[in-house]
Amino acid sequence: MTQDSRAEPPGLLVMEDDGELAGMLAGLLRGNGYAVDVAEDGQRGLHLALSRRYNVMLIDRRLPAIDGLEVLIRLRRRGVTTRALMLTALGDLADRVDGLNAGADDYLVKPFEVDELVARVRALDRRFLDEAQLVPVGDGFLDMSLHEAALPDGRRVALSRREFELLRVLAVRPGAIHPRNQLRSRLFEDTSAESIVDTYVYYLRRKLGSGVIRTVRGFGYQIGTL
Amino acid sequence: MTQDSRAEPPGLLVMEDDGELAGMLAGLLRGNGYAVDVAEDGQRGLHLALSRRYNVMLIDRRLPAIDGLEVLIRLRRRGVTTRALMLTALGDLADRVDGLNAGADDYLVKPFEVDELVARVRALDRRFLDEAQLVPVGDGFLDMSLHEAALPDGRRVALSRREFELLRVLAVRPGAIHPRNQLRSRLFEDTSAESIVDTYVYYLRRKLGSGVIRTVRGFGYQIGTL
């Protein structure tokens, strides 16, 4: 059980109506370092999946209110690409095919081994990280597709266009020193004030914490390596 | 248990799931002057390699969570160029080829001689030094890209612009005697005080220790050759 106490926004959504099983799943996955939300019927599951962002969803094939398969179909139709692991009570082949056709990324037949469940979730979580365009920044990530930064403590902060551009330039070459003049000429107009870069560094530090961008006095700025 | 030593001097990352072997490797390499972090599975190894900077990585071909080969492939795909030494239990030729194709710089078949391991790591480390812009200064290095000095004891001290310029001029030709007047006219205004160079030599000695810059009375200064 590797609990990665640092890399911590991985968010999971569990759609499971059996309270006992739901509780067990939530506990197990939380024990493995995930933040878990539980929805007890398809209606609530659909709503949560639409309104919040998760790394991975676990969906019971059979759900009250709206069937699990139906929930997944609707989500996919709405453009939600969150990785989905379908849980099915039936070993039936047709059932698995239905799930995958509906847009599931993997399926698991109940009853399952806990180890296998965790392994599958991990695998999907990993795929999520690779496919989203995430640039490591210190201990967090810069989310290229959403223009926001994912901090090591799990917070996600939205960045304005300029903030994002600056942070990206710094993050692409970690450890390198970027001369202030070079940053200024690359990101701003030549007529901009001398201190324009300083100001955005200040904004970024206010949002991300002061440890992220290091000043190298007389030379420029640098992404903190820790 | 991932050991977090401050990766200040030459930093190594060892990805090895066999705790006993991992401990032995870490001890051996630490004894040879390296700072070693250990990751016990591919997941953690990948994360560490992405978030921190190392000189050399040692990667076991077989790893839990994410296979060693897969870890390396992902790292290379993300643009991580850190030198990688692949450890493989199999003498199989195909296996070595796989490793090198995945982006390994060298491979080593278990069981191996400790001397050979250290020699290989040293070789890769030296290559790293060449690519990072490191100029030897006494027993330490002048880090051209970071504008700081890396002392033999592992400390890194920030240098001001003038300190850095002076040290660089001295370091580029080790052993040569640089006349004080030449240094003064090259680095300072003609109107500067006569003793301006002396002052900066003093500052440098205060930061780096007194053994680094040698005075050649009547002529000038020189980098200590040891």
Next chain:
DNA sequence: CCCGGCTTTGAGGTGGTTCTGAGATTCAGT
């Protein structure tokens, strides 16, 4: 058109850096 967030400017403060100069110290030659 109005509002709210984003962008940009510029003023004011802080602290590190540069540089001078002067006294203390070391050295070579006598």
Next chain:
DNA sequence: ACTGAATCTCAGAACCACCTCAAAGCCGGG
């Protein structure tokens, strides 16, 4: 040991890079 020159040490002043932040202009969505 003496002496003048070279060098070391260091405090203080001026300077400059950087930080902080308020305020004004800009721009786009409701």
